Amino acid sequence: MVVELISVGTEILMGNIVNTNAAYLAEQCNVMGLVCYYQTTVGDNEKRLTETIKTAMSRADLIILSGGLGPTKDDLTKEICAKVCKKELVEDKASKEAIKDFFQKRGKKPTENNWKQAMVPKGCIVLDNPNGTAPGIIMEEEKNTLILLPGPPNELVPMFADKVIPYLKSKQEAVMVSQTVKIVGVGESSVAAQIDDLFEKQTNPTIATYAKVGEVHLRVTARAEDEKKARKLLKPMIKELKNRFSEHVFTTDPDVTLEQSIVDLLVDNDLTVSTVESCTGGLVAGRLINVPGVSEVFKMGHITYSNKAKRKIIGVKRSTLDKYGAVSEQVAAEMAKGGFGMTKADVTVSVTGIAGPDGGTAEKPVGLVYIGCCVKGKVTVKKYNFSGSRAKIREATVSAALVLMRECVLAYVSEMAFGKKK
Amino acid sequence: MVVELISVGTEILMGNIVNTNAAYLAEQCNVMGLVCYYQTTVGDNEKRLTETIKTAMSRADLIILSGGLGPTKDDLTKEICAKVCKKELVEDKASKEAIKDFFQKRGKKPTENNWKQAMVPKGCIVLDNPNGTAPGIIMEEEKNTLILLPGPPNELVPMFADKVIPYLKSKQEAVMVSQTVKIVGVGESSVAAQIDDLFEKQTNPTIATYAKVGEVHLRVTARAEDEKKARKLLKPMIKELKNRFSEHVFTTDPDVTLEQSIVDLLVDNDLTVSTVESCTGGLVAGRLINVPGVSEVFKMGHITYSNKAKRKIIGVKRSTLDKYGAVSEQVAAEMAKGGFGMTKADVTVSVTGIAGPDGGTAEKPVGLVYIGCCVKGKVTVKKYNFSGSRAKIREATVSAALVLMRECVLAYVSEMAFGKKK
Numbered sequence: 131m132v133v134e135l136i137s138v139g140t141e142i143l144m145g146n147i148v149n150t151n152a153a154y155l156a157e158q159c160n161v162m163g164l165v166c167y168y169q170t171t172v173g174d175n176e177k178r179l180t181e182t183i184k185t186a187m188s189r190a191d192l193i194i195l196s197g198g199l200g201p202t203k204d205d206l207t208k209e210i211c212a213k214v215c216k217k218e219l220v221e222d223k224a225s226k227e228a229i230k231d232f233f234q235k236r237g238k239k240p241t242e243n244n245w246k247q248a249m250v251p252k253g254c255i256v257l258d259n260p261n262g263t264a265p266g267i268i269m270e271e272e273k274n275t276l277i278l279l280p281g282p283p284n285e286l287v288p289m290f291a292d293k294v295i296p297y298l299k300s301k302q303e304a305v306m307v308s309q310t311v312k313i314v315g316v317g318e319s320s321v322a323a324q325i326d327d328l329f330e331k332q333t334n335p336t337i338a339t340y341a342k343v344g345e346v347h348l349r350v351t352a353r354a355e356d357e358k359k360a361r362k363l364l365k366p367m368i369k370e371l372k373n374r375f376s377e378h379v380f381t382t383d384p385d386v387t388l389e390q391s392i393v394d395l396l397v398d399n400d401l402t403v404s405t406v407e408s409c410t411g412g413l414v415a416g417r418l419i420n421v422p423g424v425s426e427v428f429k430m431g432h433i434t435y436s437n438k439a440k441r442k443i444i445g446v447k448r449s450t451l452d453k454y455g456a457v458s459e460q461v462a463a464e465m466a467k468g469g470f471g472m473t474k475a476d477v478t479v480s481v482t483g484i485a486g487p488d489g490g491t492a493e494k495p496v497g498l499v500y501i502g503c504c505v506k507g508k509v510t511v512k513k514y515n516f517s518g519s520r521a522k523i524r525e526a527t528v529s530a531a532l533v534l535m536r537e538c539v540l541a542y543v544s545e546m547a548f549g550k551k552k
Numbered sequence: 553m554v555v556e557l558i559s560v561g562t563e564i565l566m567g568n569i570v571n572t573n574a575a576y577l578a579e580q581c582n583v584m585g586l587v588c589y590y591q592t593t594v595g596d597n598e599k600r601l602t603e604t605i606k607t608a609m610s611r612a613d614l615i616i617l618s619g620g621l622g623p624t625k626d627d628l629t630k631e632i633c634a635k636v637c638k639k640e641l642v643e644d645k646a647s648k649e650a651i652k653d654f655f656q657k658r659g660k661k662p663t664e665n666n667w668k669q670a671m672v673p674k675g676c677i678v679l680d681n682p683n684g685t686a687p688g689i690i691m692e693e694e695k696n697t698l699i700l701l702p703g704p705p706n707e708l709v710p711m712f713a714d715k716v717i718p719y720l721k722s723k724q725e726a727v728m729v730s731q732t733v734k735i736v737g738v739g740e741s742s743v744a745a746q747i748d749d750l751f752e753k754q755t756n757p758t759i760a761t762y763a764k765v766g767e768v769h770l771r772v773t774a775r776a777e778d779e780k781k782a783r784k785l786l787k788p789m790i791k792e793l794k795n796r797f798s799e800h801v802f803t804t805d806p807d808v809t810l811e812q813s814i815v816d817l818l819v820d821n822d823l824t825v826s827t828v829e830s831c832t833g834g835l836v837a838g839r840l841i842n843v844p845g846v847s848e849v850f851k852m853g854h855i856t857y858s859n860k861a862k863r864k865i866i867g868v869k870r871s872t873l874d875k876y877g878a879v880s881e882q883v884a885a886e887m888a889k890g891g892f893g894m895t896k897a898d899v900t901v902s903v904t905g906i907a908g909p910d911g912g913t914a915e916k917p918v919g920l921v922y923i924g925c926c927v928k929g930k931v932t933v934k935k936y937n938f939s940g941s942r943a944k945i946r947e948a949t950v951s952a953a954l955v956l957m958r959e960c961v962l963a964y965v966s967e968m969a970f971g972k973k974k
Contacts, residue, residue, distance in 0.1 A: 142574075142575075142578070142591070143578060143588045143589070143590075143591065144578055144579065144582045144588070144760075145574075145575045145576065145577070145578030145579025145580070145581070145582055146579070146760075146762055147575065148570060148571070148572055148575040149570070149571055149574065149575065150570055152564075152567075152571065152593070153564075153567045153569065153570040153571065154567065155567070156564070156565060156566055156567030157566065157567025157568070158567070159567070160566045160567055166565045166566070167565070167594070167595060167597070167600055168565075168592065168593065168594055168600070168604075169564070169565065169592070169593035170590065170591070170592050170593075171574070171590065171591035171592075172589070172590055173589060175589070178589055178590070182590075284940070338566075338568075340568055405834070405855070407834070409841070410838070410841075411834070411837045411838045411840070411841025411846075411850075411853070412827070412829070412833070412834025412835060412836070412837035412838040412841070412853055412855065413834060413835070413838040414834070415833045415834035415855045416832070416833045416834040416835040416838055418833070419831070419832075419833025419834070419855075419857060419946075420942070420943065420946075422907075422908070422909055422910060422942060423910075424833075424857070425857055425858055428833075428855075428857050428858065429858065429860075429861060430854070430855055430856055430857070430858070430861035430864075430865060431833070431834055431853075431854070431855030431857075432852070432853070432854060432855070433827070433834065433837045433841075433850075433852055433853030433854070433855070434852055435841060435846070435847055435850050435852070435853075436847055436850070436851065436852070438851075439851060439852035442852075443852060485844075486844070487844055488844060488845075518706070520842070520844060521842065524841075524842075
């Protein structure tokens with residue numbers, strides 16, 4: 131089945147906002163095995179929107195429109211879809227009630243133009259919107275299906291996930307099931323080289339590679355007549371990928387982030403953590419604290435951007451700073467060890483580096499970063515050379531710090547297990 | 553002049569990446585007064601790409617294409633543009649040299665297919681690419697101008713900024729000059745209401761509103777025959793907006809961020825800063841440390857996520873935590889005051905809140921946040937109720953912490969100035 135995406139909105143045409151809806155919808159459609167050849171953005175203009183919808187209907191089976199369902203006169207998506215498909219607009223009682231409720235809960239009164247949002251093309255499927263006042267709409271026409279979604283991502287995403295995906299799946303003869311093998315510590319091209327043979331002969335399941343900052347995700351998708359059979363097809367491929375990338379795989383759950391997997395690892399092994407950051411200035415701790423329930427393991431964090439703070443808070447020696455400089459293996463080690471002693475956490479991660487744009491030298495260029503990790507007194511330090519803007523270097527550093535931390539904790543855990551076995 | 557954007561790439565169609573190029577190009581075109589009616593994304597497919605280019609040429613003066621300039625056979629943008637415009641491809645010596653250099657600098661050898669990137673449509677303007685191997689191309693045809701840009705944003709953005717914008721400006725009879733009035737501490741709708749009269753009668757200069765997290769940006773654009781005249785037109789409007797929003801305006805420079813303006817304010821007034829964070833877990837410090845040169849003013853930061861850390865590091869009283877709870881005005885105040893005493897910074901900002909998704913109660917719901925700021929011993933605490941996901945709440949909190957910090961520092965500075973006058 132061929133799908134086409136139409137984003138409606140002047141804000142996108144003028145570059146006021148980035149079109150994250152299109153990326154989300156495209157990825158979800160791709161997971162379901164729908165093929166997308168075109169994505170178009172067009173403004174709230176009757177002539178151009180009509181033409182865009184007609185063109186899409188001539189070349190795709192399914193058209194997903196987002197935006198233009200608001201209460202103002204400028205919002206035309208629903209009206210034009212109805213006109214193109216020769217449907218009249220009728221009032222939907224449930225939507226009217228929902229709009230009433232929505233305003234009541236917020237202690238506000240709907241204005242007259244809000245009722246426009248309760249009008250829907252005759253015979254359509256209405257998708258209620260718990261996060262806003264514009265219901266979603268599915269129009270099943272002779273040759274095409276049109277799906278109209280509200281523009282705000284916090285309305286569009288849950289509506290698509292909760293209502294549109296089940297609808298589309300119910301229309302498919304085959305079921306598609308995906309799992310994502312998330313890998314750290316191996317570069318994208320190395321991952322690609324290691325699965326080249328699998329890639330070559332892939333039919334069902336298929337593999338798609340996604341590079342994220344510091345991570346590579348392999349999404350494996352199987353197609354079968356029911357979910358059980360699809361899962362059965364997935365299993366050997368997931369097993370094979372886990373074998374090939376062994377400890378570099380941190381999860382196969384699409385919803386689990388790297389920081390979540392690290393917090394889980396710490397919780398499972400009853401380990402606490404603290405951070406001592408210089409150039410990342412709190413962002414490593416900030417990523418860990420993304421995880422709800424991190425309070426079980428996170429003891430405290432320190433941001434020691436200046437040399438004085440490194441000495442005063444963490445006890446880095448003045449002589450070490452003088453001899454090796456703040457961005458050095460030795461200082462990273464003393465930061466990790468000092469933080470470990472001071473915070474009494476089982477694991478302490480430390481970061482010191484030159485994020486730029488200034489401050490680099492021939493010997494210590496911008497992008498040079500040392501990351502330390504102390505687990506129960508044992509310190510590991512690694513050297514990195516990142517490139518790009520200050521923001522890029524800091525982002526890469528945060529990711530590398532999490533990866534190093536994970537490696538050190540895994541090494542400690544396996545050492546303990548080995549020790550016990552002896 | 554009407555512009556149309558065409559993004560070429562399967563990664564966008566499949567949702568692997570978000571199309572930030574389109575947003576960047578759209579905004580830049582809009583600033584220059586170019587009108588954009590359509591943005592299209594299409595894959596590396598000869599038939600569909602040809603059709604998309606022809607359609608764009610039939611309805612726009614200027615077509616900007618991004619992506620599909622790589623060295624592989626799949627990369628077709630240049631070949632198809634040449635074919636549509638009936639131009640042959642010829643080798644560009646300078647591009648060939650640049651490709652050779654690019655690889656040499658990295659200690660690598662170009663492969664045979666890299667030389668494809670040195671081929672350009674006969675008679676075009678070649679834009680050299682210091683960040684990659686694909687040169688940009690401008691084709692001035694009879695009725696249209698086509699601009700071909702490489703897909704990676706770190707190549708596209710500098711090429712557009714450094715080469716395409718000057719080119720396009722040189723073609724315009726009128727000069728457009730913009731300035732951005734950036735506002736904090738006033739909501740978007742309130743800003744809109746306060747400039748309704750200016751908005752109504754706007755002709756030249758024009759005003760456009762952009763809502764960012766915690767900020768509202770007003771971009772004012774004037775059009776005149778030369779830059780000097782355009783700046784003269786801008787001046788009274790900028791003055792008027794500064795008058796209306798007075799201390800809420802933190803900059804009129806498009807490149808200055810909120811954190812930059814705060815660091816400048818601290819530097820100018822010889823004040824140092826420290827942070828004590830709970831739910832934001834280092835992100836407030838992380839934002840401040842975005843600013844190169846922050847080391848002049850940033851003393852240190854502490855992440856006191858647990859109650860124990862709040863007591864141990866910052867000296868929040870156990871009795872205060874027991875009586876009022878960790879998320880309370882009193883604890884925020886003790887965190888700010890304690891951090892101030894401990895770090896000996898002139899300004900200390902503190903954050904405590906419930907970021908969710910769990911941990912909320914009827915009395916203290918998810919999204920409840922207290923932010924404290926201590927300037928030279930004087931503590932201010934404000935209460936906030938944010939909504940949305942854990943990430944949204946934390947992002948809004950970071951922004952609010954910066955805004956409160958700015959307010960408190962400004963109040964201190966004006967008090968000092970007033971004191972001196974007396």
